[in-house]
Amino acid sequence: MEVSNTPSGGRTARPLILVVDDSPSTIDTLTAFLGTDYRIVAVTDGASALASVAAQPPDLVLLDVVMPGLDGIEVCHRLKADATTRAIPVIFITARDDEESELAAFEAGAVDVIRKPFSHLVVRRRVRTQVALKLFRDHLVRVPVRLGMELHDHQAQLMTGLLFQLDAACHVLGPASDATPVRRYIDRAAELARQCMAQTRQTIRELRETAADDEALAEGIARTLRPFADNTETVLRIRQRGLSVPLDGDARHALCRVAQEAATNAVRHGRATEIDVLVAFDEPGLRLVVRDDGCGFDTARVAGGSGMGLSGMRERMTAVGGRLQIQSQPGRGTCITAEVPL
Numbered sequence: 001m002e003v004s005n006t007p008s009g010g011r012t013a014r015p016l017i018l019v020v021d022d023s024p025s026t027i028d029t030l031t032a033f034l035g036t037d038y039r040i041v042a043v044t045d046g047a048s049a050l051a052s053v054a055a056q057p058p059d060l061v062l063l064d065v066v067m068p069g070l071d072g073i074e075v076c077h078r079l080k081a082d083a084t085t086r087a088i089p090v091i092f093i094t095a096r097d098d099e100e101s102e103l104a105a106f107e108a109g110a111v112d113v114i115r116k117p118f119s120h121l122v123v124r125r126r127v128r129t130q131v132a133l134k135l136f137r138d139h140l141v142r143v144p145v146r147l148g149m150e151l152h153d154h155q156a157q158l159m160t161g162l163l164f165q166l167d168a169a170c171h172v173l174g175p176a177s178d179a180t181p182v183r184r185y186i187d188r189a190a191e192l193a194r195q196c197m198a199q200t201r202q203t204i205r206e207l208r209e210t211a212a213d214d215e216a217l218a219e220g221i222a223r224t225l226r227p228f229a230d231n232t233e234t235v236l237r238i239r240q241r242g243l244s245v246p247l248d249g250d251a252r253h254a255l256c257r258v259a260q261e262a263a264t265n266a267v268r269h270g271r272a273t274e275i276d277v278l279v280a281f282d283e284p285g286l287r288l289v290v291r292d293d294g295c296g297f298d299t300a301r302v303a304g305g306s307g308m309g310l311s312g313m314r315e316r317m318t319a320v321g322g323r324l325q326i327q328s329q330p331g332r333g334t335c336i337t338a339e340v341p342l
Ligand SMILES: Nc1ncnc2c1ncn2[C@@H]1O[C@H](COP(=O)(O)OP(=O)(O)OP(=O)(O)O)[C@@H](O)[C@H]1O
Pocket: 261, 262, 265, 266, 267, 269, 270, 271, 292, 294, 295, 296, 297, 302, 303, 304, 305, 306, 307, 308, 309, 310, 311, 334
């Protein structure tokens, strides 16, 4: 069962709280006094809680400990094991008052434990603190990405303009061999501008990598592919199946590069109109599938091209203990599957 005081979709200004409790009266009470400040979604069992978080990630979960089926501790463990949901704060609401169950809640990853019967005012305060911390953390995670974008869109563009002007001045002044003092100053300025550009690029890369560490793989792939998909007519779809598990940096980097090469090939060589990317966290491993509806090719006789892209993908996957499969036929599209064990 799911109860909601807000239409799904379209984020409004009010933060979203997921209440999970098998007692409808507790749900009614919490909704009544939190509903004025927050959007509330309520479910009565653990499995529905996980489904709700996946469909509409909340800013806070208020979680009952004892429930039939998946109990609160298990739900919390699963939320904390998934990189995409780990940052969502969980407050347990429990009728138990022993130290042991309180400790178990904190060990499962809770940020706070509230005992029943509770004071409305105290719950309100505690909820407010945790929601504020969550929103501030969301803001901090976005800072490096924004800084990288600002540097790229403003400083790096201005520097490109500066280099262009300096090159034009060199051209007017004639060959470097006829160096006048003015020409030497301009050459030196151009060299400094080039160094500045290289350093700015390096900083942008580092800022993006900091952000990527905190990001789920499907989001990382989406970010890698977005700039190039924005510039083509090709429709790009990215889906994730299963709960994501944290990946080590090398595997995640390799998978992002495989996705990038496969999608670039699909547009450049396949002239694909649609590219489907699936990130599937299935037992026993993780599969990345990039399927295009382009012209396809004979894998036995790869015609033309450097062939570096396909062999590079294979080498990247082997280096992280995974493997790559290429399926393609002229006229029937291409499907690239990369697998890594988890
Ligand atoms: N999705 C695809 N659709 C159609 N043809 C493809 C596709 N992917 C690869 N090919 C064919 O396989 C060849 C080899 O691809 P590969 O990525 O190895 O090299 P490339 O793209 O030509 O060069 P590079 O990747 O080094 O820039 C391509 O030139 C093309 O003929």
